[in-house]
Amino acid sequence: MINLIKNEFKKLLSRKSSFFMIFFIVIVVIFTIITSVLPEDDNNDHWKEELEEINKRAKENLKENDSDIIKNDFNKQISINEYRIQNNIPPYNNLDTWTFIDNMGGMIVIITIFTVVISGKIVTKEFSDGTIKLLLMRPISRSKILFSKYITSISYGFMLLLLLFIFSFLVGTFFLGIESKAPYIYFRDGQVQEMSMIHHVVLEYLLKSVDILIVGTVAFTLSIIFNSSSLAIVIPIFLMFGSAVLDPFLNEGISQYLLFNNLNLAQYFFGDNHNNEGLANSIIIIILHYILMIALSFYLFRNKEIT
Structure with missing residues (x-):
């Protein structure tokens, strides 16, 4: 299994698009820190x-x-x-390393899209290139082959997230120092509250990693269902940005059980929706959708007729 995953990573890193994703994150972080520290008359x-x-x-x-x-x-x-x-x-005037990392958190949406692209293509590319038959001729079960591809695509998304965090920390520390200047201020339970900026940043990145996992899994599952990378990429991205627009037109009893309406776990930690029951419901809905998608992906791939 380890060798399968290594081979998948080699194939993934052989594509120029994979290095473009890394290069893009590095360039955006450098550009952002330069534009942030240049002004000297902002007091x-x-x-x-x-x-x-x-x-x-x-x-x-x-x-x-x-x-x-x-x-x-x-x-x-x-x-x-x-x-x-x-x-x-x-x-x-409170810019420090941790505030900078927090600001760079907006890039996680881009990383999620990168993960969708990888997950949506990693299986369908084998079909379009005609290499799927050669892959299945090996004395390895289809489940292991699919699992290695899934782990590779999602792991690469997490690696990009880790790159964003670590590189932002290193660049921020070099230009701004490591000291945290101000707390994170937010409104919750009817009053203003403070949280350590370090605590907020770490928690925010962890919560956003759920988006990478789930949306990437949606793209992976759709690629198996439709055998089309285009649909597997377009549909999750549309749901990411369009679910809030469609929500008002849906019945409230239905919308609360939809996957994309429950991905915003940050609302239970940094917003007004401080409801342990609501958090538990969202986690349960996410887990149920995740299990369903994984089970469906493996079932369809194991029974897919390869011609």
């Missing part, structure tokens, strides 16, 4: 006055809006700004 001694003005406008907007969602967002903003003013925590 603002009047940030408290600015936040007070923002709160003043937010309170005026509260009176003009009837939407509970909009009012809730304005109240959060006002509470956080007041907390910063009272505790002398400016909203900027």
